[in-house]
Amino acid sequence: MKSSVKKWLAGATDSPDRVKPRVDAGQRVYSIGDIHGRLDLLRQLHRMIEADARGFTGDRILVYLGDYIDRGMQSREIIDELLDAPLAGFENVYLLGNHEQTLLDFLQQPRVAAGWLAWGGRETLASYGVPLQAHARPDPEQLRDELQSRLPERHLAFYRNMQMTHQAGDYLFVHAGIRPGIPLQEQSNEDLLWIREDFTESSAWHEYVVVHGHSIFEQVEFLPNRIGIDTGAYATGVLTCLVLEGEEQRLLQTGVRN
Ligand SMILES: [Mn+2]
Numbered sequence: 001m002k003s004s005v006k007k008w009l010a011g012a013t014d015s016p017d018r019v020k021p022r023v024d025a026g027q028r029v030y031s032i033g034d035i036h037g038r039l040d041l042l043r044q045l046h047r048m049i050e051a052d053a054r055g056f057t058g059d060r061i062l063v064y065l066g067d068y069i070d071r072g073m074q075s076r077e078i079i080d081e082l083l084d085a086p087l088a089g090f091e092n093v094y095l096l097g098n099h100e101q102t103l104l105d106f107l108q109q110p111r112v113a114a115g116w117l118a119w120g121g122r123e124t125l126a127s128y129g130v131p132l133q134a135h136a137r138p139d140p141e142q143l144r145d146e147l148q149s150r151l152p153e154r155h156l157a158f159y160r161n162m163q164m165t166h167q168a169g170d171y172l173f174v175h176a177g178i179r180p181g182i183p184l185q186e187q188s189n190e191d192l193l194w195i196r197e198d199f200t201e202s203s204a205w206h207e208y209v210v211v212h213g214h215s216i217f218e219q220v221e222f223l224p225n226r227i228g229i230d231t232g233a234y235a236t237g238v239l240t241c242l243v244l245e246g247e248e249q250r251l252l253q254t255g256v257r258n
Pocket residue numbers: 034067097098099175176193213214215
């Protein structure tokens with residue numbers, strides 16, 4: 001653990017010498033939560049980030065926290081947007097979400113991963129031109145074959161190349177969270193992509209302040225050991241971007257007054 005952060009965590013919040021977590025000087029990190037097929041919100045938030053970053057001359061890093069697809073109706077369009085219209089002047093980091101992992105699993109083992117259809121995969125398949133009738137009982141392997149034939153090669157490569165974590169200063173970025181008490185290098189991908197209460201209800205210090213999505217909170221959760229920024233965009237219209245610079249933490253959000 002970095003001693004400065006330990007001091008901040010251990011100290012009273014009004015302690016004059018407390019030290020907050022920070023990113024490196026000359027760097028501004030933007031981090032976007034779970035998009036889930038809402039191209040309208042992604043475009044709005046991209047424009048807000050562009051406007052916010054105008055005039056900033058340091059390094060701009062943009063970390064997407066995963067779950068780009070499923071639930072909303074524009075999964076394919078989201079991936080096209082990220083590939084064709086990335087924000088200029090940013091280093092882009094694309095983290096893997098459990099929904100992208102499940103799409104990859106479905107391609108390998110359609111019967112095992114068929115539950116995916118019920119929690120958003122249906123919408124993703126439709127966006128790739130594989131429609132399902134509402135009451136049909138589709139054959140998973142047939143659906144897999146259809147998806148495989150329609151999934152652009154560059155989309156598959158994009159999903160396969162996503163990262164599990166990213167680190168910047170005192171912050172760790174990951175889709176779902178980490179298992180408390182286990183060193184970062186020993187974390188399982190299962191936990192990084194899927195963990196919920198074991199992480200969100202833990203007050204343990206994790207070596208970094210963990211910035212994550214996956215678990216939906218109405219308001220962004222700013223806690224000493226984690227910041228949860230999945231505001232349920234697909235249903236609420238609120239897509240959140242956390243902005244970190246020095247010791248500063250602030251938000252850009254669609255659907256709310258900023
Ligand atoms: Mn998720």
